[in-house]
Amino acid sequence: MTSAATASDRLVAHFAGKLEFETDSSDVHADQENGVRFVLVDSRGDSAWxxxxxxxxxxxxxxxxxxxxxxxxxxxxxxxxYCWGPGCNGSTRAALEFAKLGYRVKEMIGGFEYWAREGYPVEDDHGRIKRAKDPLTAPLDSITCDC
Incomplete structure (x- = not known):
C-alpha cells in the first residue's frame, strides 16, 4: 500500500469518526423536530442551567x-x-462518562452558545427566551446552511 493511500485511509477514518461521535445544533434541532428518539443532556452546573x-x-x-x-x-x-460552547470541553467529559457506562453517545459541537446563536428554542426558569439568529452562525433566510 502506498503512503498516499494510507494517508487517505487515515483521513477518511478520522472524518468518518468525527461524524460518528459528534453532531451539531442544526442536526440536533432537526432530529428533535423529526421525532428522533434520543436524550439531550446539559452537562453544566446548576447556575448555568x-x-x-x-x-x-x-x-x-x-x-x-x-x-x-x-x-x-x-x-x-x-x-x-452539550456544555457551554466551543471553548469548553465539558460536553466531551460528559460524553466520556456516558461511553464508560455503555451508552451510544454523541457530543454536540458548539454547545449551548451555538444553539442559542442559531436561534433555536432556549428557556430559563422563567420560561422561553426568544433570540434572533446570529448571521455569523446561521443563514437568516434559510432553514439550513446546506453544508
Missing part, C-alpha cells in the same frame, strides 16, 4: 452521570451531550 438551557434538555451535570444516568436514561437510548 438556571441562566438558560435548550428546551427539552435533561440537566445532568457531569459529576452526577455515573450515579444518575443508569436510573434515568435507558441504556438503549442514544444520548447527545
Amino acid at each position: 438556571q441562566q438558560g438551557r435548550i428546551v427539552g434538555a435533561l440537566h445532568l451535570p457531569t459529576a452526577e452521570i455515573a450515579v444518575r444516568a443508569p436510573h434515568e436514561i435507558p441504556l438503549e437510548t442514544p444520548v447527545v451531550t
Whole structure:
C-alpha cells in the first residue's frame, strides 16, 4: 500500500469518526423536530442551567452521570451531550462518562452558545427566551446552511 493511500485511509477514518461521535445544533434541532428518539443532556452546573438551557434538555451535570444516568436514561437510548460552547470541553467529559457506562453517545459541537446563536428554542426558569439568529452562525433566510 502506498503512503498516499494510507494517508487517505487515515483521513477518511478520522472524518468518518468525527461524524460518528459528534453532531451539531442544526442536526440536533432537526432530529428533535423529526421525532428522533434520543436524550439531550446539559452537562453544566446548576447556575448555568438556571441562566438558560435548550428546551427539552435533561440537566445532568457531569459529576452526577455515573450515579444518575443508569436510573434515568435507558441504556438503549442514544444520548447527545452539550456544555457551554466551543471553548469548553465539558460536553466531551460528559460524553466520556456516558461511553464508560455503555451508552451510544454523541457530543454536540458548539454547545449551548451555538444553539442559542442559531436561534433555536432556549428557556430559563422563567420560561422561553426568544433570540434572533446570529448571521455569523446561521443563514437568516434559510432553514439550513446546506453544508
